[in-house]
Amino acid sequence: MKLKGRAHKFGDDINTDLIISGRYKFRTLNDRELARHVMEDLDPEFYKRITRGDFIVAGKNFGCGSSREQAPLAIKYAGISAVIAKSFARIFFRNSINIGLPVIECKETDKIDSNDELEVDLERGLVINRDKNLEMKVKPLPGFMLKILKDGGLVPHFRKYHGFKLD
Numbered sequence: 001m002k003l004k005g006r007a008h009k010f011g012d013d014i015n016t017d018l019i020i021s022g023r024y025k026f027r028t029l030n031d032r033e034l035a036r037h038v039m040e041d042l043d044p045e046f047y048k049r050i051t052r053g054d055f056i057v058a059g060k061n062f063g064c065g066s067s068r069e070q071a072p073l074a075i076k077y078a079g080i081s082a083v084i085a086k087s088f089a090r091i092f093f094r095n096s097i098n099i100g101l102p103v104i105e106c107k108e109t110d111k112i113d114s115n116d117e118l119e120v121d122l123e124r125g126l127v128i129n130r131d132k133n134l135e136m137k138v139k140p141l142p143g144f145m146l147k148i149l150k151d152g153g154l155v156p157h158f159r160k161y162h163g164f165k166l167d
Contacts, residue, residue, distance in 0.1 A: 001122040001150060003081040003102070005053035009114040010042060014058050015065035016092065018042055020074040034070055035077035052079035055120070057112045059085065063092025072096040082120055084109060084127060084138075097145050100153030105139040122146060 024037045039046040039056075056062075056075065062085035063071060072095050075083060082102035086109050096103045104120060106127050112118065117130040125140030141149070144166045151157040158164065 001102070001146065003053065003055075003118075003120040003122070005055050005081055005118060006051065007055050007057045007084075007112050007114055007116045007118050008039075008043075008046065008050060009109075009112065010039070010056060010058040010062075012059035012086075013061045013064060014042070016063060016068060016071040017065055019063070019071040031073050031077040034074040035079075038074040038078045038080075047078060050079060053081045054079070055118055056080055056083045057085070057109050057114075057118075058083065059109060060087045062086075062088050063096075064089040067091040067095070069095045069099060072099050072101045076101040084112070084118075084120070097141075097148055098154040100149055100151075100156070102141075102149055104141075106136055108134075108136045111136065122149070 018041050020034055020038055021041055024034055036047050062083060072092065076099060082104055084104045084106050086107055087105060088103055093103050102122060111132065111134055112129055119128040119130065122141060123146065125138050127136045127138050148154055148157045151160055
């Protein structure tokens with residue numbers, strides 16, 4: 001899986017309430033409506049500036065806070081192709097894979113600025129910053145997680161294979 005897009009940079013400890021505010025996630029179950037408010041409390045114009053395929057790039061502990069799936073769903077339905085961060089809250093990481101949103105652990109997010117053009121090769125474990133001519137090795141996702149992502153998430157994977165298929 002190869003992804004291309006622009007970086008949108010955020011800092012450390014971005015919690016799920018900053019990703020999608022409680023004033024929205026408790027009001028609607030419509031994923032497309034939630035997407036219009038993604039990252040709004042940090043950047044009110046964020047949704048208007050993103051293009052399908054762009055990336056969220058962050059520091060450590062991205063997605064800390066609640067275990068609700070609305071945060072990764074809002075990101076996915078906003079058209080973000082992946083989140084690249086130094087580290088993730090464990091439940092956010094698993095929820096993201098389960099709903100089909102790639103999450104990439106990259107210790108070198110300090111070398112990425114907002115609006116940098118990035119390419120990500122999930123199978124090879126690479127993030128390429130085209131603007132800075134940098135190639136960064138990242139922690140590759142296990143094969144079964146790549147398969148779930150290719151299938152669009154855990155539910156589509158189960159439907160396709162009538163269960164969980166590792167190989």
